[in-house]
Amino acid sequence: SQKIEQNSEALNIQEGKTATLTCNYTNYSPAYLQWYRQDPGRGPVFLLLIRENEKEKRKERLKVTFDTTLKQSLFHITASQPADSATYLCARGEPGGYNKLIFGAGTRLAVHP
């Protein structure tokens, strides 16, 4: 079965540094990977999508990469701020199939002033 693995340990970084979160997948490459942000007690919010044929995608301070050789996506937040503290979820998707997603368990990021 297809799996998404994210580092279950929380990531603690200092404000202003770059946070890097890892998402590893098993078996064949998904058509796309998505990253969501989830704050405590709330539903996930979509951030970025990267397709299999894309190496990198950017949105403001966010950057996502997709490495099909390593079967990995990296999610970067540059110039991190305490407001970036949240849990970040990675999800793999397939075309068709009603766009079902398989989510990782998420990595909690804490940005300290």
Add this chain to the structure above:
Amino acid sequence: DVKVTQSSRYLVKRTGEKVFLECVQDMDHENMFWYRQDPGLGLRLIYFSYDVKMKEKGDIPEGYSVSREKKERFSLILESASTNQTSMYLCASSRRNWETQYFGPGTRLLVL
């Protein structure tokens, strides 16, 4: 902005009770999903629906059923609640051929 609302934020039920969780979206989305989220396990898909009256089992459908009588509304039913169904339940919706899902705020269910 897409809005997905869920009927309750917190719910406490007794073992054996029938539980209804409702989800409403206001963007005419074709697809709707029900997930449960548990620590360390992430989001797991219970059921989804791609059209009115249509439903498909997800990865963990046992103990649950769903109903979609109107396009905007998707209900999750726990026929006889059990303590192992204590969890956070999240509803989501998306357009038919659009990958992004929009989530509701979640319902934290406690079964005693």
